[in-house]
Amino acid sequence: MLIVHAAALVTAMYVFFISRIRMGQLSRPSITYAPMSVMNEERQKNLNKIYNCNDVECVNMLRMRRAPFFQLCNLLRGKNLLRDSIHSSVEEQVAMLLHVVGHNQRFRVIHQNWRRSVETVHRYFKEVLYAIGELRHDLIQPPFNETPLKVRNSHRWYPYFKDCVGAIDGTHVYARVPAKMQAAFRGRKNYPTQNVLAAVDFDLKFTYVLAGWEGSAHDATILADALERDDGLRVAEGKFYLVDVGYACRPGFLPPYRGTRYHLNEFGGRHYPTNTRELFNLRHSSLRVTVERAFGALKNRFRIIDNKSFHPFKTSQIGACMLHYTQLDTWFWGR
Incomplete structure (x- = not known):
């Protein structure tokens, strides 16, 4: 009998305390943390x-x-x-x-x-x-096959460049590499750089970027590598990009005439085009300058691209490519 009474007493106490704990949990206010530190x-x-x-x-x-x-x-x-x-x-x-x-x-x-x-x-x-x-596949898209509005609405470029979808050029970004690798990365600059290839449409949006090549690499070599990659640069049938004299004339890429006045400052003042080749080069230059404007806007916005970086080459290589991929200077900024 004593054992039965003891067991009943223990059971009653257990039920009593469990009910009080549950009631306390339900009625207890939410936990508040201590004030934030300074x-x-x-x-x-x-x-x-x-x-x-x-x-x-x-x-x-x-x-x-x-x-x-x-x-x-x-x-x-x-x-x-x-x-x-x-x-x-x-x-x-x-x-x-x-x-x-x-x-x-x-x-x-x-x-x-x-x-x-x-x-x-x-x-x-x-x-x-x-x-x-x-986000690169979401934000960077190949150019449309339609004639860009900038070309269509200008008598200087339409219909001569109606099949042009953008411009291609390379830019040099500082590369922090070991001393034994600096010779390969030192090209036309007096410091090590990586040569970044980019394709830009006429809305100042990057449509392709290839980063990581040494600063001494030629632009034509980098373009050939971009075309050979599985996920590389692709040009639609009948369309072309504007390129400078550093690239060869081939299907999909249109350089200016060699040995002929080309840059805009060469036509300043009263130095007007005197023949059809100079006229073509002048209009080619005035349209291809879009890629230079895109590079200038990007480097002016993000100073890490145009200055000596504190990050190793692998990080700067990814960063140079990723910054172009995100379209931070055009897509997000809403220019």
Whole structure:
């Protein structure tokens, strides 16, 4: 009998305490964390000032306006390429990368300004760079086969360039390589560079990019490599790109006449074209300059491309290619 009474007492106590615990859990208010530390408060104020204040501050710090910046963040979040963590949001992760590439800053500078450790900045930089690279098939598209509006609406170019879909050229980006490799990467510049090939349409959007070749490589060699790749450059039947005299005349690529005045400054003042070849070169140059404008806008927007980088060659190679892929200077910025 004593054993039975003891068991009943234990059971009753167990049910009593379980019910009290459940009632306490239901009635207990939600957990509130302690006040944010001074460092976290400074970081949040800094972020709000950058992309929650106005477009001027956002462009100055991130080289993008607020609307396209949040559009990029939502795209990365929607495709599950980046995730909000308990410590950092997607907006902060993307903002750190844009600040690095926009002003060519060291991670230690970001560490001081953003109140993050160097390891954290380095980790998120690599994650965001990889995520942006995964957008290449969504943001970079081959040109349309229709006649561009810029050509169609101009009597200078239509109908002579009605089948032209863009312009191709190469640009040199600083390459940080070991001393034993610098000879191959030193070409026309007095410092090591990588020769980046790009195709641009007449809306200043990049339609193809190939990065990683040494600065001493010839433009024609890089173009041949781009055409031989499985996912390389493709030209539709009957269409062509404008190229400079460094490329050979072949189906799909139209260079100017050699040994004839070509550049716009050669026709300044009263030096008008005197024959059909000079007239063709003048109009060819005035249309092909689009690719030079695209390179200029990109390098002016993101200073890491036009300055000595603090990152190794592998990272800078991916970065040079990814920055073109994202169309950050035209597609997101909404020019």
